[in-house]
Amino acid sequence: MIKVVIAEDDFRIAQVQEQFLQKVPGVEVVDKALNAKETMEILSENEVDLLFLDIYMPDELGTNLLSKIRGNYPTIDIIMVTAATEKTMLETAVRYGVTNYLLKPVTMEKFVEAVEDYKRKKKLLSHSNEVDQTLIDRYFGNANQSTVSQKDLPSGVDRHTLDKVKRVMEELDGGISIEEMGEKIGASRTTARRYLEYLVSIDVCRAKHEYGVVGRPERKYYYNS
Numbered sequence: 001m002i003k004v005v006i007a008e009d010d011f012r013i014a015q016v017q018e019q020f021l022q023k024v025p026g027v028e029v030v031d032k033a034l035n036a037k038e039t040m041e042i043l044s045e046n047e048v049d050l051l052f053l054d055i056y057m058p059d060e061l062g063t064n065l066l067s068k069i070r071g072n073y074p075t076i077d078i079i080m081v082t083a084a085t086e087k088t089m090l091e092t093a094v095r096y097g098v099t100n101y102l103l104k105p106v107t108m109e110k111f112v113e114a115v116e117d118y119k120r121k122k123k124l125l126s127h128s129n130e131v132d133q134t135l136i137d138r139y140f141g142n143a144n145q146s147t148v149s150q151k152d153l154p155s156g157v158d159r160h161t162l163d164k165v166k167r168v169m170e171e172l173d174g175g176i177s178i179e180e181m182g183e184k185i186g187a188s189r190t191t192a193r194r195y196l197e198y199l200v201s202i203d204v205c206r207a208k209h210e211y212g213v214v215g216r217p218e219r220k221y222y223y224n225s
Contacts, residue, residue, distance in 0.1 A: 066092065165196065
């Protein structure tokens, strides 16, 4: 479960953000802060994974809080959600290693996408003790652009569908069957098998036979993190 704090001086916006987060499984809003002082108090009293931080708060700029947060809570990840369009604000946020930077007004789709991307990266690192370039490319979102183009793929394998199958595999906690993958991507069993077997062939996934309740072996696929 990812523990989240929302620091936003407009309580109505904070409520909307909380409603957005309720649509993302595996995320729990621990508390909401209306100013910088409350933000630091909440962080001191709770275990927090992710902070949504506004910049324009009544008592102190959110960008000024970044050094304090990094000094006292170095493992907390931060997503800025702000109306600030000044380049210097973005540059400061980047220097302090923010995970993402969202400009208000933020659509639900964009907000949820940022959280899902954060979850994907967190899970990717949690499954690995050492990193290689492939993992780094996946983490920074460079894998598709740098390693896979349509012309590199075999006949019958579409890059966009492949990306969708890979995202499903990355988010799994266990294995998945061909039928289950077909349901998740809205495709036939044959199509799901084609993409899963391709991922096995390039060592992104591995497959093994497991015995189900009726005793018949079932081929399941696991993500090689």
